Amino acid sequence: MSYYAAALMNNLENAIIDIFEDLRNFVVTYEELLLKILYASVILLASYLLAKYLVKLTTRVMEKTSPPGKVKTVARGIKFAVVFVGAAIALTLLGIDMSGLLVATGFAGLVVGLAAQQSLGELFAGLFFMSEGSVRVGDVVKIDEDLGIVEDMGFLSARIRLLSGEIVRIPNSKLMSSKIYNLSKPTALRIEVVVGISYGSNISKAVNTIRRVLESHPLVLAEPEPKILVDSLGESSVNLKVWAWVPAKMIYEIKRDIVKQIKEALDREGIEIPFPQRVVWLRTLGGREAPEHSASRSA
Amino acid sequence: METSNYFGEVVPSETWVIKYGEHRLVFEPLSAHRVVYKKFHRNALVREFLIAAGHDKISILPLPPIHGPLATDFLMLRLEPPIALGVEAKISIETRMPIAVGVFVGRKLLDIVQSSPVKYAVYGSPLEGLLCRYLSLKLEEQESELSGVVELRLVNNSGKPVKVNKIVAPIRGIHTYIDIEGRVYLSGIAMNIMDRRSAEVVTGLEPPNPSARPIPGKKPRITTFIMKYGY
Numbered sequence: 001m002s003y004y005a006a007a008l009m010n011n012l013e014n015a016i017i018d019i020f021e022d023l024r025n026f027v028v029t030y031e032e033l034l035l036k037i038l039y040a041s042v043i044l045l046a047s048y049l050l051a052k053y054l055v056k057l058t059t060r061v062m063e064k065t066s067p068p069g070k071v072k073t074v075a076r077g078i079k080f081a082v083v084f085v086g087a088a089i090a091l092t093l094l095g096i097d098m099s100g101l102l103v104a105t106g107f108a109g110l111v112v113g114l115a116a117q118q119s120l121g122e123l124f125a126g127l128f129f130m131s132e133g134s135v136r137v138g139d140v141v142k143i144d145e146d147l148g149i150v151e152d153m154g155f156l157s158a159r160i161r162l163l164s165g166e167i168v169r170i171p172n173s174k175l176m177s178s179k180i181y182n183l184s185k186p187t188a189l190r191i192e193v194v195v196g197i198s199y200g201s202n203i204s205k206a207v208n209t210i211r212r213v214l215e216s217h218p219l220v221l222a223e224p225e226p227k228i229l230v231d232s233l234g235e236s237s238v239n240l241k242v243w244a245w246v247p248a249k250m251i252y253e254i255k256r257d258i259v260k261q262i263k264e265a266l267d268r269e270g271i272e273i274p275f276p277q278r279v280v281w282l283r284t285l286g287g288r289e290a291p292e293h294s295a296s297r298s299a
Numbered sequence: 300m301e302t303s304n305y306f307g308e309v310v311p312s313e314t315w316v317i318k319y320g321e322h323r324l325v326f327e328p329l330s331a332h333r334v335v336y337k338k339f340h341r342n343a344l345v346r347e348f349l350i351a352a353g354h355d356k357i358s359i360l361p362l363p364p365i366h367g368p369l370a371t372d373f374l375m376l377r378l379e380p381p382i383a384l385g386v387e388a389k390i391s392i393e394t395r396m397p398i399a400v401g402v403f404v405g406r407k408l409l410d411i412v413q414s415s416p417v418k419y420a421v422y423g424s425p426l427e428g429l430l431c432r433y434l435s436l437k438l439e440e441q442e443s444e445l446s447g448v449v450e451l452r453l454v455n456n457s458g459k460p461v462k463v464n465k466i467v468a469p470i471r472g473i474h475t476y477i478d479i480e481g482r483v484y485l486s487g488i489a490m491n492i493m494d495r496r497s498a499e500v501v502t503g504l505e506p507p508n509p510s511a512r513p514i515p516g517k518k519p520r521i522t523t524f525i526m527k528y529g530y
Binding site: 220 | 367368369375377416417418419420421422423424425426427428429430433
């Protein structure tokens with residue numbers, strides 16, 4: 001048994017020596033290449049760690065002053081640039097000719113640029129839009145006919161949650177060419193409601209009734225003070241113009257509320273809101289004229 | 300049990316009815332651990348809760364008039380009448396400010412009774428001004444049911460006579476206090492007029508009765524705000 005054990009141990013020892021010998025030969029033969037791979041890996045790792053640190057630093061510095069979408073974009077750009085430079089250095093160390101790669105990249109860029117002309121347009125529009133800072137995530141905006149809250153601003157498009165709850169995706173190029181009303185920027189906005197009362201109604205009573213509605217509404221600002229103006233003498237009504245300042249973010253809800261409350265208050269006070277009526281005369285064949293409908297100018 | 304303007308713990312072994320101006324709070328015990336809370340305004344039911352307080356207490360506490368549908372950081376006090384101050388004039392006024400009433404289960408604010416209509420105002424321009432909770436402060440108002448004593452200290456260091464129409468105070472420094480007789484106080488407000496358009500406003504000052512205890516438990520921090528759009 002001891003003889004077999006000794007032989008086995010001897011074989012094992014020889015096998016290990018052979019492996020180390022092979023390894024030594026491999027290292028001696030490929031020493032230069034292995035060193036290059038090691039350096040390249042270290043550079044790649046270092047560039048990744050540097051990119052991670054720079055992303056963290058940028059986010060920390062920018063998040064206090066810039067919208068989250070912009071911070072994310074800048075951080076992504078920095079990460080990409082640092083890792084790209086690290087990879088280029090690593091490849092150069094490995095002896096890969098970067099000039100060929102750059103030419104290939106340039107050519108690929110041209111092809112991609114032509115193929116993705118639209119998308120690149122969206123991308124640059126998005127970058128410009130984010131850097132401009134006129135709209136931020138969370139703002140209430142009106143873009144053409146769409147009114148809603150900005151949910152996300154990406155490289156290619158912005159996502160708007162409409163007041164009805166639907167999500168609309170608007171391409172960045174369209175944002176650039178659209179008229180955008182940012183309703184979150186100002187602290188307060190003025191709403192205007194035109195109320196027509198009949199010629200027979202008491203104007204002072206109507207004004208006081210509307211004033212009470214505005215005063216009792218918690219979200220109609222006390223300062224700047226609301227105004228009620230006798231604006232014009234219309235065809236069928238005396239038109240009162242109501243100006244009230246309200247918190248910008250809630251302008252539409254408050255306007256709807258106020259219009260409803262004014263109507264109800266005027267009804268309660270017996271103040272008539274007329275609707276236009278016309279007196280139509282029809283000429284008969286016999287030459288006599290007779291009214292088809294007769295009515296007063298206001299209801 | 301029927302009472303009015305009560306502040307403290309509610310132990311509804313029987314039905315409690317507490318009146319605050321036009322509001323009426325009713326606590327009806329259903330069983331040992333369940334209470335129905337109802338709030339009436341001019342006899343119309345406006346809010347109802349079923350409360351199972353468990354180990355927590357139901358309490359009613361005075362609150363500063365800062366709650367409402369919008370969250371703001373500032374309180375605008377419109378002074379009625381305005382105060383005219385000569386050069387280096389100092390004035391200290393004790394007046395009454397409307398307060399709110401909070402119904403708590405433990406530390407959770409369940410409901411609020413407002414003693415004055417909730418209104419807001421913008422201090423500065425509508426474009427970039429500050430949204431404030433708005434209150435009209437009558438300097439010669441008699442004691443009303445739902446109000447607390449507040450001390451205003453004004454000093455004119457602007458070098459010119461001035462007229463003060465409003466004070467914009469940071470809400471964080473405004474707390475309520477209650478003394479052993481159940482009288483309510485609010486943190487003092489100091490205003491130092493610096494020039495024609497700006498003034499320094501400090502809140503979180505001791506109330507006129509130093510023995511009154513702050514609600515909830517700790518004193519407010521001294522907070523300063525510079526009014527730069529006029530007063």
